[in-house]
Amino acid sequence: AQRVTQPEKxxxxxxxxxxxxxCNYSYSGSPELFWYVQYSRQRLQLLLRHISxxxxxxxxxxxxxxxxxxxxxxPFAQEEDSAMYYCALQGGGSNYKLTFGKGTLLxxxx
Amino acid sequence: SQTIHQWxxxxxxxxxxxxxxxxxxxxxxxxxxxxxxxxxGRGLQLLFYSVGIGQISSEVPQNLSASRPQDRQxxxxxxxxxxxxxxxxxxxxxxxxxxxxxxxxxxxTVV
Numbered sequence: 001a002q003r004v005t006q007p008e009k010x011x012x013x014x015x016x017x018x019x020x021x022x023c024n025y026s027y028s029g030s031p032e033l034f035w036y037v038q039y040s041r042q043r044l045q046l047l048l049r050h051i052s053x054x055x056x057x058x059x060x061x062x063x064x065x066x067x068x069x070x071x072x073x074x075p076f077a078q079e080e081d082s083a084m085y086y087c088a089l090q091g092g093g094s095n096y097k098l099t100f101g102k103g104t105l106l107x108x109x110x
Numbered sequence: 111s112q113t114i115h116q117w118x119x120x121x122x123x124x125x126x127x128x129x130x131x132x133x134x135x136x137x138x139x140x141x142x143x144x145x146x147x148x149x150x151g152r153g154l155q156l157l158f159y160s161v162g163i164g165q166i167s168s169e170v171p172q173n174l175s176a177s178r179p180q181d182r183q184x185x186x187x188x189x190x191x192x193x194x195x196x197x198x199x200x201x202x203x204x205x206x207x208x209x210x211x212x213x214x215x216x217x218x219t220v221v
Contacts, residue, residue: 006153009151034209034210036210043212043213043214043215044154044200044202044212045212046209046210049208049209086153086154088210090204096142096159096161096204097156097159097167097169098142098144098156098159098202098204098210099156100146100153100154100156101153102151102152102153103153103154
């Protein structure tokens, strides 16, 4: 089965504090993993993907195959980071199914 | 550049009426296409996906169906809507292993 779990529905931090949004996955092969973000009144959009190994808006995510995790981290949260964050998995090979977690609503307080 | 169009943006339909939501993609060929329902606390629930014309994979048994009559057209349908079909529906397209692009969504209210 292909499954993505985001254990936190809500996460609230203060500006300047570190933030970590958790994501665990279940997949038997080698998946492609993504983080998507939805800001208020905007379309869902890609934040980053594990294969790129890049940092976007100060966010990074490392794929840990041993723990089957893909947690999203940022050392110093900003108010504009407040949004809904979704972790997503697409199977490799000929598996085109794109599965999302239930999302985490991040609120960064001033 | 590629764009995705989804309409209508909002829809109010009576119980028992049919439904047709349309999604089209421009600027690419043979995209993978997806229909999701987005609900607070439940995230994005994958309903259907398609890798080619006439090829539909259903993820959740329900009152809805999907069709792909053309390469860049994906339609979500129902013969008779239920109250429980109310929700926010999102269409998306994606190349393999790359970014998925989402439509603006349709807010469906069944009354």
